[in-house]
Amino acid sequence: MDIFxxxxxxxxxxxxxxxxxxxxxxxxxxxxxxxxxxxxxSYEAIFYENEFEKIASYDQSGNLIHVKTNIPIEQLPEVxxxxxxxxxxxxxxxxxxxxxxxxxxxxxxxxxxxxxxxxIDQNGKILSNQIL
Amino acid sequence: xINFTSKIFLSLEKMxxxxxxxxxxxxxxxxxxxxxxxxxxQMLYNKYHPKVLDKCYSLLKNKELAKETxxxxxxxxxxxxxxFKGKSSFSSWLYSVTYNQCIDYLRLKKKLHYPEWxxxxxxxxIIDDSEELISDISYDRLMEILDLLHTExxxxxxMKYNDNFTIKHISEAxxxxxxxxxxxxxxxxxxxxxxxxxxxxx
Numbered sequence: 001m002d003i004f005x006x007x008x009x010x011x012x013x014x015x016x017x018x019x020x021x022x023x024x025x026x027x028x029x030x031x032x033x034x035x036x037x038x039x040x041x042s043y044e045a046i047f048y049e050n051e052f053e054k055i056a057s058y059d060q061s062g063n064l065i066h067v068k069t070n071i072p073i074e075q076l077p078e079v080x081x082x083x084x085x086x087x088x089x090x091x092x093x094x095x096x097x098x099x100x101x102x103x104x105x106x107x108x109x110x111x112x113x114x115x116x117x118x119x120i121d122q123n124g125k126i127l128s129n130q131i132l
Numbered sequence: 133x134i135n136f137t138s139k140i141f142l143s144l145e146k147m148x149x150x151x152x153x154x155x156x157x158x159x160x161x162x163x164x165x166x167x168x169x170x171x172x173x174q175m176l177y178n179k180y181h182p183k184v185l186d187k188c189y190s191l192l193k194n195k196e197l198a199k200e201t202x203x204x205x206x207x208x209x210x211x212x213x214x215x216f217k218g219k220s221s222f223s224s225w226l227y228s229v230t231y232n233q234c235i236d237y238l239r240l241k242k243k244l245h246y247p248e249w250x251x252x253x254x255x256x257x258i259i260d261d262s263e264e265l266i267s268d269i270s271y272d273r274l275m276e277i278l279d280l281l282h283t284e285x286x287x288x289x290x291m292k293y294n295d296n297f298t299i300k301h302i303s304e305a306x307x308x309x310x311x312x313x314x315x316x317x318x319x320x321x322x323x324x325x326x327x328x329x330x331x332x333x334x
Binding site: 032132 | 239308
């Protein structure tokens with residue numbers, strides 16, 4: 001490991017346009033440790049709010065696309081939890097809020113320790129289930 | 133006459149070694165695959181083995197196991213050389229296999245379980261990283277704190293900040309989604325800053 005690591009830890013994130021930051025700071029009450037990136041032509045903030053890791057994605061015009069929140073597995077709704085547990089052990093859970101709809105992105109592993117990325121809506125409908 | 137011929141052969145051999153040393157990794161791989169010059173793999177091995185071994189030891193913390201794992205990694209890479217498409221550099225591909233092999237070993241054999249560990253080791257305080265500049269930290273202290281993290285968090289930080297991997301690459305190596313990789317990197321960095329402050333600033 002070299003000194004590059006230490007220098008890179010302080011890498012500067014990008015500066016998003018004003019319309020993006022304006023919405024961001026009015027929408028999130030107490031964001032902390034914000035890092036901005038460009039991802040697939042959208043602006044993305046990775047930050048903490050109320051001790052949760054969050055990702056907020058914006059389009060070029062400053063419209064919020066979605067917010068992803070990393071939540072403890074215990075905070076998943078029971079119905080979602082039960083469905084995913086029938087596939088395997090839950091290893092990570094993320095809530096996606098997009099256009100007034102809620103989705104869950106779950107990583108689970110089966111008994112052979114194969115890992116999967118499962119996308120499920122709030123009604124328990126599985127939208128995708130891909131091996132990682 | 134014999135002496136003269138040997139000198140010519142020796143110089144030709146040196147010239148070939150020099151030429152081979154100037155070859156790019158991708159050219160070496162192409163020659164191994166298309167022209168079956170399998171001896172050239174030794175060059176890749178000699179060039180990268182120390183770094184792979186270093187990464188293995190840094191994650192596995194056992195010299196013998198690190199040596200065995202590094203050997204396994206090179207065998208695996210050799211066997212799968214044809215699947216290397218050159219989308220990233222050979223070194224990134226090799227290091228990606230290295231992280232994947234080490235973490236998978238720990239997950240399988242050592243029952244490494246990140247969610248459980250994370251539950252038991254909540255970060256007590258999210259420190260504002262604009263106030264706590266990590267640039268103040270000495271390199272030795274940084275390495276000391278890195279060893280206090282969960283191995284998966286350490287691997288994430290090494291991939292992101294030491295090897296400059298893309299998020300896609302990181303997520304593939306650790307078999308997590310890209311969003312999960314981003315958030316876990318964030319958490320690992322936050323924990324690093326918290327532990328640094330606790331150990332060296334209080």
